[in-house]
Amino acid sequence: MTQRLRQLRWALARIAFILYIGFAVVTLVGGFLTAPLMTWYFFGDWRFWRHWSAGLGLWPHALRLLRLMMSDRRGFMFSVPLASPPRTRPDPDATTLHRLWPHGSSCGDCSNCCRPGGHACPLLDEERELCRGYDSFYWRYFNCGRFPSVDAEIDYYDCRKWVLAQAEPAAAQPVAVSLSSLASELHDIHYRSSTPDSVARRPLDDLTGGDDEVEVVGASMTTGRQGSPAVWHSIEGEQRYR
Numbered sequence: 026m027t028q029r030l031r032q033l034r035w036a037l038a039r040i041a042f043i044l045y046i047g048f049a050v051v052t053l054v055g056g057f058l059t060a061p062l063m064t065w066y067f068f069g070d071w072r073f074w075r076h077w078s079a080g081l082g083l084w085p086h087a088l089r090l091l092r093l094m095m096s097d098r099r100g101f102m103f104s105v106p107l108a109s110p111p112r113t114r115p116d117p118d119a120t121t122l123h124r125l126w127p128h129g130s131s132c133g134d135c136s137n138c139c140r141p142g143g144h145a146c147p148l149l150d151e152e153r154e155l156c157r158g159y160d161s162f163y164w165r166y167f168n169c170g171r172f173p174s175v176d177a178e179i180d181y182y183d184c185r186k187w188v189l190a191q192a193e194p195a196a197a198q199p200v201a202v203s204l205s206s207l208a209s210e211l212h213d214i215h216y217r218s219s220t221p222d223s224v225a226r227r228p229l230d231d232l233t234g235g236d237d238e239v240e241v242v243g244a245s246m247t248t249g250r251q252g253s254p255a256v257w258h259s260i261e262g263e264q265r266y267r
Contacts, residue, residue: 069161082147
């Protein structure tokens with residue numbers, strides 16, 4: 026129940042932000058009349074007079090982003106689930122640094138993700154090479170703090186730092202099985218090879234030398250004794266000895 030309440034709170038916070046930004050864009054003056062709230066959302070600071078120049082660029086930047094998302098199908102730019110938790114940095118379970126990235130956890134001199142459509146975000150301070158809105162509400166609740174979350178973001182921004190972690194397939198585990206339990210099934214399996222068709226079927230015990238167990242790994246089965254010639258393969262759906 027506690028988790029559901031948190032998700033509801035996160036969703037309501039995002040919905041309130043979206044409604045507020047819609048109000049500011051449509052009315053043109055709504056953002057100026059509520060400047061302290063606007064700067065708190067984007068800069069984490071109620072003192073709007075400290076962010077006046079950067080704040081003026083938010084309105085045209087928002088229109089450019091909207092046009093970009095609508096015309097070029099860049100919906101991933103605003104694809105954060107409403108009920109997802111806010112994030113200051115990417116999910117460590119879903120992302121990993123590229124093996125060739127030389128700057129460690131730092132972004133170095135790269136600011137590609139701050140330039141959607143080739144236009145620098147007004148929150149980007151290029152002189153000091155930092156984001157004025159770092160860890161603000163907008164940073165944590167939307168794309169910036171969780172970048173990257175989908176492959177489309179990495180491709181679009183040509184990000185050389187991050188890669189999305191891929192789940193590794195589970196390794197096949199050896200399973201010891203008794204020859205006696207397989208003898209009745211394997212005894213009647215024919216094998217096809219370069220040998221004449223008249224070659225008689227050989228009992229499994231003849232091939233294994235009477236070993237009690239074999240080890241099955243993936244699609245092959247080999248005897249437990251080192252150097253034993255008995256190998257069972259699955260080739261194109263058919264099982265055979267060789």
